[in-house]
Amino acid sequence: MISRRLIRTKILQILYAISRKEDTSLASAEKELFFSLQKAYDLYHLMLLIPVELSKVNEWKIEIARQKLRPTYEDLHPNMRFINNRLIDLLKKNKQLNRYMSENKIGWGGYTEMFRSLFNTVQERDYFQAYMTREKVDFKDDVKVVTTILEQEVPQWADLESALEEMSIFWNDDTDFVLGMALKTIKGMRESDTPDKPLLPMYKTEEDIEFAKKLIRKAILNRDEYYELIRTHSQNWDFDRIALMDLLIMQLALAEIIEFQSIPVKVSLNEYIELAKIYSTENSNNFINGVLDHVVKDLKAQNKIIKVGKGLIET
Template identity: 45%
Template sequence: MINRNLIRIRIVQIIYSWYQNTNKDLLKAEKNLLFALQKSYDLYYYLLLLMVELTLLYENRVETKRNKFLPSEEDLNPNTHLINNKFISQLRDNQQFNDYLGERPMSWNEHDVFVKNMLDDILASDTYQKYAALDHPDYDDDKEFWRKVFKQFIYMNEALDDLLEDECIYWNDGIDIIQTFVLKTIKKFSEENGSKQSLLPMFKDEGDKKYALELLNDAIHNEDKYRALIQKTTDKWDFDRIAFMDMIIMQVALAEIFTFESIPASVSLNEYIEIAKFYSTPKSSTFINGILDAVVKEIRTENSIVKI
């Protein structure tokens, strides 16, 4: 589930910190990388938990209204589609979900006002009104309702993004990536799987974890080699004036190009150019594109890299 785009971003950040730290401990850098990736996986569960929390809040509201001293007819006979939503019931009972939260407890209690306001917005929406108007929603109706709600109220929600960034420093990047995986998870759910419905794993396979550690190590161990290639290509520039983040991005990009035969060089170039657009100066992506393109052409001419 932690895809290589997010791994690349984390490695650039870890190596940037590596050079800022006077006590350069590679083992500690590896631990920091895996910890940061673990926190990104926590966010996946935290967003799944948000849907459960919204449902529980609605249940509490309904129960509170029923127990009023003089409840109205609507208080006594509320719409219970949200409470009886089969998709949320399945998620709440999910073994993998509960095991993970048992090992790594998390809660939305500190953000109760935010959750309350989001529930108000959901209940006032056309999406909810159409859902509430259904006579007897089936499993697909229930799942589709939450897919729409997630897309409309949670995905790319700036207020939520700000809250998450304040909650955890490791959530300031890749929020949108994790949110897309929650949407994929909703789509993947099947009623017949019950509580054993599989959630997305932290890594697609062990290969991605190995990729992360190998890329980190190679980028650090072969610093001199990659910087020499960059310096040779930037003979018209003042090498010492290259933005530090640009240097880190190019160093990691070259580590990937040299180390992983199965990843096309063009893919690596595109991914790190995209990283430069968000993490360096406005002109960095163009600069990095030119330098890396020149380096790749040269090492291909010299047969210094082999690609499958």
């Protein structure tokens, strides 16, 4: 589930934090990196529980209506379609999801009101009303209503942003990516799935773990070397006036370009240009691209950038 882009982003954030304090050791930086990646995996499981929590709200509202002094026919014979949603039932029964939430002591306890508010909003949507009133629905319809809620409501759900800020400082920039992974999981579910259906693993391969370890170590240990390369190839700029985030992005990019022989230079450059578009100023990506291009050409001329296997691909 953890992508290399997320790893790069997390390391960039840690480099920024390190630049603000002088006493951070390599060991503590690495520990913080893997803790923050673990928190992203926590958030993945929380995202999968959003439909389950909405189903609980639906059940609660139905029970409240039944307890009225003078319940209507609709109160006593409620529409149970969303409660009986087969996709949500798979999530409720998934052993890995339940075990993970229990072992890591995470969940949506204490946030009932925000789910009630979200469900009230969802109930008014045309797509939800169409789902609830259709004569018959199949598993695809059950999946569709859940994915529509996650795609259309969650990204603009202000209460969620506030809740996640309260729960963990590590989730500030993770929501979009993790929500995408939750949607990928849900869209991959089948009606025939059993409670033993595995969720996405935290890492696709062991190579991603090694990538994270090596990248943060090289970026920190070789900082001065990378800074000197940047200084040499940004002669039209006062090095001391280069924006801190621009400097950190180039520092991290050089660590990857120089130290990872199997990653093509172009792939690395594109990744860090994308990071610059998100975390730096409007024109930073052009500046960063220009400096890195000069550094790479110089290092290649000196045979200091060696690529093998997939790293030789330049397209």
